[in-house]
Amino acid sequence: MSKDIIKAIIGEKNFEHVKYARKIYKKNDFENKKNIIECYRNTMIIKKEINKGVQIKRLCEKLDIGEVNLNSRFYYYIDEFKQLYNQNIVIANFAIDYDKVLKCSLSEYKNLFVDSDDEFSKNELETINGIEILINRTIKKIGDHQVKKEIIDSLNGIMDRKANGFRDALQRILFFNQIMWQTGHVLNGLGRLDLILEKYYENDIASNIMSKKDAAELINDFLVNIHRFYKFKSNSLIGDTGQVIILGGKHNERGYICNDLTYLFIDAIKQLNYPDPKILLRVSEKMPRKLMEKALECIQTGLGCPLLANDDIIVNRLIDFGIKEDDAYNYGTSACWEPIIIGKSISQNNVFTLNLLQPLEKIFEEDRNLEELDSTDKIIKKYKDFLKDEIEMIGEKINNLKFEKNPILSLFIDDAVKRKKDVSMGGAVYNNYGILTVGMANTINSILNIEDFVFKTKKIDLNTFNEKRKRNYSEEQDLIKELKNNKRKYGVDREDVINLTNDIFVYISNILKDISKKYDKCIKIGLSSPAYIDQGKLTNASFDGRKNGEPLSVHISSDNSNAYTELIQFASKIDYNENRINGNVIDFLVTPNIIQDNFEKFVDFLLLSIKNGFYEMQLNVVSSDMLIEAKKYPDKFPNLIVRVWGFSAYFNDLPQDYKNYLIERALKNEGKNY
Amino acid sequence: MKVKITNIQRFCLNDGPGIRTTVFFKGCNLKCPWCANPENISFESQEYTIGNENGVYGYDIDLQELKKEILKDKNYYLGGGGVTFSGGEPLLQIKKIEKLLEELKDLNINMCVETALMVNEELLNVSLKYIEYYIVDIKILSKEKCKEILGGDIDLYYKNIETLFNAKKKILFRIPLANKYTYTEENVSLILNLLEKYKISYVEIFNIHNLAENKYKSLNYEFPKIVGLTNEQLKNLKEKIEGLDIKVKVCKL
Numbered sequence: 048m049s050k051d052i053i054k055a056i057i058g059e060k061n062f063e064h065v066k067y068a069r070k071i072y073k074k075n076d077f078e079n080k081k082n083i084i085e086c087y088r089n090t091m092i093i094k095k096e097i098n099k100g101v102q103i104k105r106l107c108e109k110l111d112i113g114e115v116n117l118n119s120r121f122y123y124y125i126d127e128f129k130q131l132y133n134q135n136i137v138i139a140n141f142a143i144d145y146d147k148v149l150k151c152s153l154s155e156y157k158n159l160f161v162d163s164d165d166e167f168s169k170n171e172l173e174t175i176n177g178i179e180i181l182i183n184r185t186i187k188k189i190g191d192h193q194v195k196k197e198i199i200d201s202l203n204g205i206m207d208r209k210a211n212g213f214r215d216a217l218q219r220i221l222f223f224n225q226i227m228w229q230t231g232h233v234l235n236g237l238g239r240l241d242l243i244l245e246k247y248y249e250n251d252i253a254s255n256i257m258s259k260k261d262a263a264e265l266i267n268d269f270l271v272n273i274h275r276f277y278k279f280k281s282n283s284l285i286g287d288t289g290q291v292i293i294l295g296g297k298h299n300e301r302g303y304i305c306n307d308l309t310y311l312f313i314d315a316i317k318q319l320n321y322p323d324p325k326i327l328l329r330v331s332e333k334m335p336r337k338l339m340e341k342a343l344e345c346i347q348t349g350l351g352c353p354l355l356a357n358d359d360i361i362v363n364r365l366i367d368f369g370i371k372e373d374d375a376y377n378y379g380t381s382a383c384w385e386p387i388i389i390g391k392s393i394s395q396n397n398v399f400t401l402n403l404l405q406p407l408e409k410i411f412e413e414d415r416n417l418e419e420l421d422s423t424d425k426i427i428k429k430y431k432d433f434l435k436d437e438i439e440m441i442g443e444k445i446n447n448l449k450f451e452k453n454p455i456l457s458l459f460i461d462d463a464v465k466r467k468k469d470v471s472m473g474g475a476v477y478n479n480y481g482i483l484t485v486g487m488a489n490t491i492n493s494i495l496n497i498e499d500f501v502f503k504t505k506k507i508d509l510n511t512f513n514e515k516r517k518r519n520y521s522e523e524q525d526l527i528k529e530l531k532n533n534k535r536k537y538g539v540d541r542e543d544v545i546n547l548t549n550d551i552f553v554y555i556s557n558i559l560k561d562i563s564k565k566y567d568k569c570i571k572i573g574l575s576s577p578a579y580i581d582q583g584k585l586t587n588a589s590f591d592g593r594k595n596g597e598p599l600s601v602h603i604s605s606d607n608s609n610a611y612t613e614l615i616q617f618a619s620k621i622d623y624n625e626n627r628i629n630g631n632v633i634d635f636l637v638t639p640n641i642i643q644d645n646f647e648k649f650v651d652f653l654l655l656s657i658k659n660g661f662y663e664m665q666l667n668v669v670s671s672d673m674l675i676e677a678k679k680y681p682d683k684f685p686n687l688i689v690r691v692w693g694f695s696a697y698f699n700d701l702p703q704d705y706k707n708y709l710i711e712r713a714l715k716n717e718g719k720n721y
Numbered sequence: 722m723k724v725k726i727t728n729i730q731r732f733c734l735n736d737g738p739g740i741r742t743t744v745f746f747k748g749c750n751l752k753c754p755w756c757a758n759p760e761n762i763s764f765e766s767q768e769y770t771i772g773n774e775n776g777v778y779g780y781d782i783d784l785q786e787l788k789k790e791i792l793k794d795k796n797y798y799l800g801g802g803g804v805t806f807s808g809g810e811p812l813l814q815i816k817k818i819e820k821l822l823e824e825l826k827d828l829n830i831n832m833c834v835e836t837a838l839m840v841n842e843e844l845l846n847v848s849l850k851y852i853e854y855y856i857v858d859i860k861i862l863s864k865e866k867c868k869e870i871l872g873g874d875i876d877l878y879y880k881n882i883e884t885l886f887n888a889k890k891k892i893l894f895r896i897p898l899a900n901k902y903t904y905t906e907e908n909v910s911l912i913l914n915l916l917e918k919y920k921i922s923y924v925e926i927f928n929i930h931n932l933a934e935n936k937y938k939s940l941n942y943e944f945p946k947i948v949g950l951t952n953e954q955l956k957n958l959k960e961k962i963e964g965l966d967i968k969v970k971v972c973k974l
Contacts, residue, residue: 525773540793610731612740612794644973645734651800652732652740659796 067092071127071279089128098166099452100173102131103230107177107184110229115189115198120214120265122189122198123221123272125228127279133231135451138470140289140397142236142381143227143459144390145220146243149210153178159464167467170454178226182206213247213262217269223459224273230455233282234289236381237273237324238389241294241308248308259307266308266315270324277323282382283577284705286322286696293379293389295338296329297358299372303333310341316352317345322688322695327380328353330657339650347642349668351690354384354632355653356663361386364628368571370477383693384575384630384663385481391461393470396481396571396629398448399441400578401555404486404586404599406433407493411516412587417509423498427550430494434551435558438482442562445480445570479569481629482559483576486586488537488600491548493590495535512590519588519595530592531606538605540616549622556627563626573629574621575602575663577692580704598708602634602692607715611635611652619660631662632693636716638670665690671713674698678706723781724817727760729790732797735972737833737854737893739802742794744787746808747779751837751871753860755899755929755947759936761809769939778940784821791825803831805856812840815847822851838881839873845881854891857882860903862911870902886919894921895972898958899929900948909958917965924962927972928955 068087091109096102106129113124157175160168182202189195201218210216220237227235251257257265273290280288294312295305316326328342342353365375370388379389385396410420410429420426450471457463463474500506507515520527535544556572563570576582583598593599600606603618618633642649656664667690677684677698687698689709698706725747733743748764749756756762760769766779782790791804798804804825806814811834815822825832833854838845861867867875885892896912898904903912916924928949937944950958959969 528774610794612732612797616793616796640973641734648734648740648800651802652797655740655797655799658799 067130068128086128091129092132093129095132095134098170098173100170100177100454103174103455104177104180106131106230107181110181110184112184112188115192115195117192117194119268119272120197121218121221121268121272122185122195122202123225123275124185125225125276125279127276129229130231133451135449135471137231137233137451138393138395138453138456139232140234140382140385140395141232141387141393141456141460142238142291142293142379142389143223143456144461145223145238145240147390148223148459149216149219149243149247152204152208153182153206156458163467165467167454167457167469170452170469171458171464174454174458179206181226182222210247213244213251213257214265216244216247217265221269221272226455228276228280232456233280234382236289236291236293236379236387236389238379239293239296239377241306241312242296242304244308245306248306259311262308263311263315266311267319270315270319270321273324274319274321277321280323284691284694284696284702285700286691287577287694288323289382289694290324291380291382292324292326294326294328294353295334297331297333297362297376299376303331303335303358305334305338309338313341313345313353317348317350320348320350320686320688322350322697325351325695326353327384328355329358330355330653331358332654332658334654334657336650336654339653340646343642343646343650343653346666347639347646347668349639350688351665351667351695354663354665354693355657356380356384356386357657357661359657360623360660360662361628364623367624368626368628369569374476380630380693383577384632384665385483385571385573386628386630388477390459391475392477392479393456393460393475394477394479394481394571395448396479397483397577398480399444399482400576400582401437401441401482401484401572402486402578402582402586402599403434403484403490403551403555404493404589406430406437407490408587408589409433411513417513420509421502423494423502426497427494430490431551431554434555438555438558439562441482442559442566442570445562445568446566448480477569479571481571481573483578483629484555484572484574485576485578485582486599487548487551487574488604488606489589489591489593490551491537491544492530492533492592494547495544496530496533496590496592499533499535500530516588516590520592527592527594530590536591536605537600538603538609538614538617540613540620545617545620549620552627553622556625559626569626571626571629573627573631575630575632575634575693579692580708598704601712602632604634604712606712611637612656615656615659615661615664618662619656621662623662630693633661633664634690635664635666636713637666637668638713638717639668640670642668665693667709669709669713671710671717671719674706674710674713678710722784722817722820724784724787724814725764725766725779725781726787727758727779729787731794733805736805736807736835737803737856738831739800740794740797741802741805741833742791743805743807743835744791744811746806746811746814748813749809749837750813751810751839751873753837753871753897754902754945755897757930757933758809759933759940759942767940771935771939784818787818788821788824791830792828795828795830798830801831803833805833805835806852807835810837810840812836812838812844812848815844819847819851826851837871837873837878838885839867839871839875839878840881841877842881842884845884849884849888849890852890854893855885856893856895857885859894859896859912859915862908862915866908882915882919894924896924896926897929898926898950898955900950900954902947904950904954904958909961913961913965916962916967921967923968923970925970925972926955926958926962 068090093106111126160172201215210219294309298304374388378386387394453471457470460475468474501509559570579599584596588595605614681699728745730743733741736743749762760778835856837858864875867873929947
């Protein structure tokens, strides 16, 4: 729907409305004009106020309160058509600490500010007033339903008491989660729900208020509600919501923690068969085998989750990076895989993507005398020079980022309240930025190919090689095959390949350290990024045999059917120290029958891989046959779910180029020709 | 010391207990018509052509180099896995690789062979010192047909089985199934006798597949059209074996 069409249908309102209506329209695939008009009419953008809290209060006054769902024991609703007016970037990618939300009533929060008249406190007070208004309006709306007394009790309870039971706790989480989304916070995670809810669950079971079966039903109901507005919640592709539930994990005193709820959540996710919300399981050598079995049962369905994050590696890396020990043990994620500290960090973890292949392309695109590049070392040196320029540019952009004032998050992220400093101004305990990288494998393979074909075997000289590349390897099928089949390549556990990868990774990281110092910003880097397709389109043919515009390699993966153990060994030897912690995920494609026929051995494999030292791992269980069928006959596969980057989605919701790339990778994984 | 192999395959889940690395040696003393690895029959390196791609099956690898490759996944052997020597007939190389076996044994690496077991007893005896786990094929058991079709000596086979049992080795029997060859009334009855005699508790059966067609073509070998079993036949055989109180797994290889 174009801006002009809306204008033509309805006449002028204002540009912001049109933009927002368009966004909503796009996400919901509205099919007819009536819906377009409806969508536009409902759209409201709360006008700018000097006091952000007042704006939030206005929003709470104006929001539609949805009908109560008689099939659910919870209330959850988002008015997709109303939003705050924002001049700057709204902070995204965080998880508030729901543990605190459960333990603290709204009046306790209010008391922190009533006697102060500084700007920060005024904003917070108005915000809390707004939340109160929303609670009261909601209660009024569902008031007639006698069966919904428990919900009303929970909503009332938010004002003046702690959460007092398992269902009550879940309702409170839902309510604040609703507020987060309603106020425009994308990629917001749910945190460690098995740990947070443990006490409430145990008490209710012990005092016979509910059975384990009741708990399972409540969890199911909870997840259905969280899933409800997933198109609205989606970020760049449908399904990319950042709604991550963290399960399991090490504790600095209690060792590895998991409980009934860990299993119940995995069971529920598996049973519901929704792509969203998704789970991340924090794994460790110390975890029980049966939990890994449970995780694999879920992965086996093809849901793409849980993603496995290796506490034995990650926690210590976070501590070394400067995160306090207690906090490092309480990490989570809220987008794909970038670690955040729950309730304490404003980590803008995926603000920019660094395309690692482009600086290499730059060397060879310009009219440079290639004769001076007579060794691999010289090429690498030149590459690093260009790379440095790129990174410095990103550093500058980071320095110029401005965030919208955020009294909502400031309420729930430490230490904003204590410092009376809004999180947008640096009030959080941890204020980090993260860069994602894409194309490391293409870069490494390109450099290795130049070394092997030009300098070692002298099969081709650099000029000719470059000319062929510039001509997009037209009529060069054999050369492409040779380039792609070089035995020295990314993902192979050869010392020379690993050293080269680490050399470049550490180089980037050192440049970033300087930039961090220069701007007094803490910047992290990682080897995973969603941008492999988009950035691929912007990148010309490369020396790894990739043609113009083809996708770049995915996260840490291997582009042929190498043994899984080989890729893990490779990934485990990458140096994740210092600032190189911003998500480093191995991405596997697995055919369903490998797990089916060897379930216990696959559990062994995952457990032993933890010991081996991978950082993070996700498994996409797909068969090429099924994907090809599903692309041809979408109607036959309405529920086929696949892992995309750090999220899962319905295969049918994906753009064609994502479908094609997944099919191509699945075929390669199965050793079939594409 | 060098030895000729065609491939080292990591993360093998079907070649013995746990997660394994399988080494394929070149050279075999049998000529099974259904052979799935025809590139491993000849003891010599062989050039091949697939489409317009040329290559060589087989390369010599230094034992220390081979050891290094095998140890790459040693972290994954902790769950009972290890290395499997396959081929071809790996026992034919056993003397050549004995030093490697010795070193791997010192490192507590579990070792397994996939063998047709029709080798002279001297070779088998060397293997007894190192190999813990034997995957043994049951092929054609009649003396004449074994000689005629496979070129093997069935007396040697029976004797070697006796040796393995006396040495209390772990043995997994595997039966490749092909109509007119291993699946005949006579052979099935001989197989059942063998299983009964040694009170086997578990056996794996698998249908012959025609996946090796490209490899045959690449070597300019004539591709033998072998007829595998129908599902009905498979089910029948499975029930017969189960009748002896033996667990049967039908493998999809």
